[in-house]
Amino acid sequence: MADVKAPEVDSRVRKKFMYVNRKAPYGTIYALESLEVVLISAAFEQDVSVAFLDDGVYQLLKGQNTSGIGMKNFSPTYKALGDYEVKKLYVEKESLDERGLKPDDLMAITYEDEAEDDAVKPLVRLVNRSELTGLMAQQDVLLSF
Amino acid sequence: MKLGILVTEGPYTHQASDTAYQFTKAALERGHEIFRVFFYNDGVNNGTRFAVPPQDDRNLQKLWSALAEKYQLDLVVCIAAAQRRGILDKDEAKRHGKDADNIAPGFRISGLGQLVEAGIVAERLVTFGD
Numbered sequence: 001m002a003d004v005k006a007p008e009v010d011s012r013v014r015k016k017f018m019y020v021n022r023k024a025p026y027g028t029i030y031a032l033e034s035l036e037v038v039l040i041s042a043a044f045e046q047d048v049s050v051a052f053l054d055d056g057v058y059q060l061l062k063g064q065n066t067s068g069i070g071m072k073n074f075s076p077t078y079k080a081l082g083d084y085e086v087k088k089l090y091v092e093k094e095s096l097d098e099r100g101l102k103p104d105d106l107m108a109i110t111y112e113d114e115a116e117d118d119a120v121k122p123l124v125r126l127v128n129r130s131e132l133t134g135l136m137a138q139q140d141v142l143l144s145f
Numbered sequence: 146m147k148l149g150i151l152v153t154e155g156p157y158t159h160q161a162s163d164t165a166y167q168f169t170k171a172a173l174e175r176g177h178e179i180f181r182v183f184f185y186n187d188g189v190n191n192g193t194r195f196a197v198p199p200q201d202d203r204n205l206q207k208l209w210s211a212l213a214e215k216y217q218l219d220l221v222v223c224i225a226a227a228q229r230r231g232i233l234d235k236d237e238a239k240r241h242g243k244d245a246d247n248i249a250p251g252f253r254i255s256g257l258g259q260l261v262e263a264g265i266v267a268e269r270l271v272t273f274g275d
Contacts, residue, residue, distance in 0.1 A: 009265050017264060033186055036225060040257040046265065141264040143151070143272065145186075 009044065015140040016047045021056035022144065025075065026066060031059050032074055034145035039077075042084035049088035049139075050081070051132060053095045060091065060106040060124070075107065082111025082123055089124045092132050147178045149267030151260065153274035155187030156205040157198065162191050165273035166208055173216050180267045181219040182209075183260045184252075186274070189232050192222040194249035206249045213251030220252045221259045 019038050025031040041048055052060055059078070066073040081089065089109060096102065103126055112118040127135070136142060150169055154161035169179055184191050191205055198204050213220050222232055231247070234254045238246035248254060264270045 009262050013265050015265055017261075029186065033226060037185075037257050037260065041261045043258070044261050044265065046261070141270050143264075143270075144274070145153075 011045070014045065014047055016138060017041055017049070017141045017143070018136060018139040019048070019050045020136075020142060020144040021050065021052050021059055022054040024055040025059045025061075025064065026069060026071055030145040031056070034143075035074065035077055037143065037145075038081070038086060039084055042086050048086050049090060049135070050086060051090045051092070051135070053092035053132065055095075055099075057091055057095045057099065057101060057106075060109070061101075062105060062107050079107060079109050081109065087111060087123055090127045090132060090135065091124055093126050093128045096126075147180050147266070147268045148172060149180050149263030149270040150182040151263070151270060151272045151274070152182065152184050152188035152191060153186040153272065155190040156196070158187070159275065161273040161275065162188065162205055163203070166205060166212070168271070168273070169218070170212055173212070173218070179216070179218055181221055181259065181263045183263055184220070184222045185226055185257075185260065187230070188274075189222045189227045189230055192220070192227070192249050192252040192254075193232050193247045195247045210249050210251040218251070222248070222252055222254050223260070224254050224256055227254055 019034055021031060021034050023030045038048065038050055064073050064075040091106065106124065109123045110120045111123055113121050150165055152162055152165045156162040165182070169182060173179060191209055194206060196206055209220055212218055227233070228237065233241070233243055233246045234248040235246045237254060
């Protein structure tokens with residue numbers, strides 16, 4: 001990541017940002033460049049959530065191995081989202097069902113809750129399509145990749 | 146209204162850049178404020194002055210540069226996305242030992258924080274992409 005100084009913004013403004021991931025992790029650059037924005041946005045103390053739907057659910061698949069395609073496997077970075085204080089991850093249930101996937105096929109993404117003696121808690125919440133619609137409607141800024 | 150613009154697809158391949166330009170121009174002409182235009186993904190290719198489209202076609206880079214000059218528009222190209230795709234300003238070219246830079250007039254290279262800031266400051270962030 002380039003060493004560019006973050007702009008000064010009014011620290012009283014806290015908006016709801018949702019990053020919507022709809023594409024498979026490899027094949028196009030969208031998933032990787034979406035993740036790069038999510039990590040940067042964490043520094044701005046906004047209310048950040050990340051949604052995975054359509055082929056975007058493949059981004060969280062367990063056991064990704066890119067050795068055959070000569071691309072960097074960036075999937076371990078998703079596991080660090082909790083360390084960046086990005087704690088609202090939503091996976092759309094219908095998108096999993098449509099692809100024959102189950103929640104167990106996804107990576108375990110957790111964080112240690114300091115408020116509860118470092119209890120390990122899952123970050124991913126399974127939501128159905130209508131719940132996700134409702135969450136999207138609450139956002140100030142939606143960025144879709 | 147104060148607007149932020151995000152362009153995520155490359156010029157000529159995809160209409161997103163043309164539509165973003167037309168929208169930005171129309172908004173400015175109607176007296177709206179454009180806080181910033183941010184170029185991400187292949188959208189960064191709007192910011193090279195080395196593109197030479199056929200003379201009987203529009204030249205998006207020149208259109209953006211002219212609009213920036215007329216309205217003091219802030220055109221920002223994402224540094225990480227730009228470096229991958231060979232868009233460099235003078236400082237970046239020097240830093241990476243390249244023999245030339247190609248950033249177009251009116252554009253500047255900066256970080257993704259500029260996009261997040263646009264989302265915070267603008268009343269609406271409007272995305273032009275796929």
